[in-house]
Amino acid sequence: xxxxxxxxxxxxxxxxxxxxxxxxxxxxxxxxxxxxxxxxxxxxxxxxxxxxxxxxxxxxxxxxxxxxxxxxxxxxxxxxxxxxxxxxxxxxxxxxxxxxxxxxxxxxxxxxxxxxxxxxxxxxxxxxxxxxxxxxxxxxxxxxxxxxxxxxxxxxxxxxxxxxxxxxxxxxxxxxxxxxxxxxxxxxxxxxxxxxxxxxxxxxxxxxxxxxxxxxxxxxxxxxxxxxxxxxxxxxxxxxxxxxxxxxxxxxxxxxxxxxxxxxxxxxxxxxxxxxxxxxxxxxxxxxxxxxxxxxxxxxxxxxxxxxxxxxxxxxxxxxxxxxxxxxxxxxxxxxxxxxxxxxxxxxxxxxxxxxxxxxxxxxxxxxxxxxxxxxxxxxxxxxxxxxxxxxxxxxxxxxxxxxxxxxxxxxxxxxxxxxxxxxxxxxxxxxxxxxxxxxxxxxxxxxxxxxxxxxx
Amino acid sequence: xxxxxxxxxxxxxxxxxxxxxxxxxxxxxxxxxxxxxxxxxxxxxxxxxxxxxxxxxxxxxxxxxxxxxxxxxxxxxxxxxxxxxxxxxxxxxx
Numbered sequence: 001x002x003x004x005x006x007x008x009x010x011x012x013x014x015x016x017x018x019x020x021x022x023x024x025x026x027x028x029x030x031x032x033x034x035x036x037x038x039x040x041x042x043x044x045x046x047x048x049x050x051x052x053x054x055x056x057x058x059x060x061x062x063x064x065x066x067x068x069x070x071x072x073x074x075x076x077x078x079x080x081x082x083x084x085x086x087x088x089x090x091x092x093x094x095x096x097x098x099x100x101x102x103x104x105x106x107x108x109x110x111x112x113x114x115x116x117x118x119x120x121x122x123x124x125x126x127x128x129x130x131x132x133x134x135x136x137x138x139x140x141x142x143x144x145x146x147x148x149x150x151x152x153x154x155x156x157x158x159x160x161x162x163x164x165x166x167x168x169x170x171x172x173x174x175x176x177x178x179x180x181x182x183x184x185x186x187x188x189x190x191x192x193x194x195x196x197x198x199x200x201x202x203x204x205x206x207x208x209x210x211x212x213x214x215x216x217x218x219x220x221x222x223x224x225x226x227x228x229x230x231x232x233x234x235x236x237x238x239x240x241x242x243x244x245x246x247x248x249x250x251x252x253x254x255x256x257x258x259x260x261x262x263x264x265x266x267x268x269x270x271x272x273x274x275x276x277x278x279x280x281x282x283x284x285x286x287x288x289x290x291x292x293x294x295x296x297x298x299x300x301x302x303x304x305x306x307x308x309x310x311x312x313x314x315x316x317x318x319x320x321x322x323x324x325x326x327x328x329x330x331x332x333x334x335x336x337x338x339x340x341x342x343x344x345x346x347x348x349x350x351x352x353x354x355x356x357x358x359x360x361x362x363x364x365x366x367x368x369x370x371x372x373x374x375x376x377x378x379x380x381x382x383x384x385x386x387x388x389x390x391x392x393x394x395x396x397x398x399x400x401x402x403x404x405x406x407x408x409x410x411x412x413x414x415x416x417x418x419x420x421x422x423x424x425x426x427x428x429x430x431x432x433x434x435x436x437x438x439x440x441x442x443x444x445x446x447x448x449x450x451x452x453x454x455x456x457x
Numbered sequence: 458x459x460x461x462x463x464x465x466x467x468x469x470x471x472x473x474x475x476x477x478x479x480x481x482x483x484x485x486x487x488x489x490x491x492x493x494x495x496x497x498x499x500x501x502x503x504x505x506x507x508x509x510x511x512x513x514x515x516x517x518x519x520x521x522x523x524x525x526x527x528x529x530x531x532x533x534x535x536x537x538x539x540x541x542x543x544x545x546x547x548x549x550x551x
Contacts, residue, residue: 082469119533119534122470123470170517172530175530175534221500221501221504222498222500222501223501259467259468259469259498262469263468263469263470263472263473263496266469266470266473266474267473267477270473270474270477273474274474281535291534293471293530293533293534294465294466294470294471295466296465296466296467296470296471296515296516297465297466297471297515297516297517297530297533298466298516298517299465299466299467299499299516299517300466300499300514300516300517300518300519301516301517302519305499305500305503308500309500334500337466337500338466341466
């Protein structure tokens with residue numbers, strides 16, 4: 001146990017390179033390449049730590065000054081998904097999400113319970129995220145692992161559910177997005193769409209996304225977005241011109257640098273995720289499966305981009321006016337496309353519906369993000385991120401996802417029973433979907449006969 | 458020198474995988490001295506796509522730009538990689 005503790009105490013920038021090196025070796029990567037991979041991940045962590053330091057040092061005091069000036073409660077900084085992913089993978093528990101993800105996928109494919117073959121190993125971090133929060137809440141390592149497994153089951157169920165709509169709307173054949181940040185939105189969009197269809201007048205409204213995109217083009221640039229937010233917050237904080245301008249370049253820098261650092265993490269993980277993908281692919285050749293990919297593939301769709309741009313100011317406005325919210329949206333303003341990219345197919349590309357449903361979703365999400373803030377801050381500390389003094393951080397998008405609320409909420413209420421209950425429901429749904437699927441196949445065979453009898457009539 | 462942009466939805470995840478693969482391929486083809494690689498995300502680049510000679514994207518692009526953009530998804534799924542590299546070569550020589 002003391003060896004394990006020593007290992008964990010090494011911190012993410014040393015522990016993860018060792019873990020990644022070992023994963024890569026096990027998956028058949030050459031030692032030299034495996035070593036470089038591990039090292040790149042560690043360096044990414046160090047770089048990211050520097051950027052988070054810059055963010056909390058610059059935006060932290062400004063947010064505090066804004067709170068003092070106006071009585072806003074926004075003292076929790078939204079650090080954004082890149083840092084959240086790093087924090088989630090940055091603990092011994094979180095790093096296990098990758099091998100667990102592989103194992104769960106292989107078992108589900110072998111038992112025929114899913115058709116989703118996920119090669120997007122990186123995004124298992126969302127499961128590591130909920131696992132880490134539950135661990136921070138309960139200090140029960142095994143329950144943290146169990147949460148990761150149940151969350152994994154859920155994303156394979158979602159992967160199967162959304163595949164048809166992805167093909168129909170985005171045109172990606174046999175590709176699905178078992179992405180725990182975006183896929184849950186699909187289920188939120190369904191009832192919204194049902195409701196929108198039944199509002200007279202509204203159900204005929206539509207707008208052209210490409211025109212909006214052209215008009216708002218420059219604001220879509222994340223660096224520009226960071227600079228503007230810096231200026232606004234500087235002014236609200238009562239900074240003078242010099243301080244405001246300095247803050248704005250710092251926030252712009254964070255927006256540009258944070259993704260660069262995380263892309264180092266990704267670069268290091270790439271050989272592992274590729275080798276892992278190949279392991280799954282080799283085991284199940286030639287079967288009619290959905291390939292699980294990052295929903296980033298769909299983010300470039302004009303409706304997704306334009307709706308996200310419109311939701312950014314709405315989110316900031318909501319953050320200010322919603323009583324009880326403490327999260328200052330920042331890093332994840334650039335992640336909003338992920339929150340809505342699987343709502344868009346349900347709304348068939350309708351941008352008005354997407355903006356309304358997306359805004360309501362993120363409004364509720366602000367409360368979830370506020371609620372998980374202490375747990376998130378603890379998890380960041382466990383991953384040895386240095387956040388200075390008295391800073392609290394959260395993540396807007398992964399906080400806003402309803403699954404975060406369900407997992408952490410049920411774990412808080414009834415711990416093992418709660419997560420076990422979710423696991424049971426998801427398993428039942430997986431099994432029942434398999435039955436529906438096999439029924440469908442027999443129906444398809446019968447269809448030609450129906451057509452013939454149709455002609456007779 | 459040709460400017461090659463590789464973009465995805467975040468500038469982090471899939472574009473990193475594609476960039477690494479294209480980098481290795483360019484080296485194998487002995488073309489790495491003829492190309493400057495850029496990696497970015499679509500929302501940052503929409504206004505300046507015409508500054509690049511070759512664009513590979515793993516995410517969707519607006520219809521008006523489709524003709525000038527090469528689909529990078531084959532490098533992620535492993536299906537149709539050769540055809541994709543042929544397209545890049547064609548643009549490079551063109």
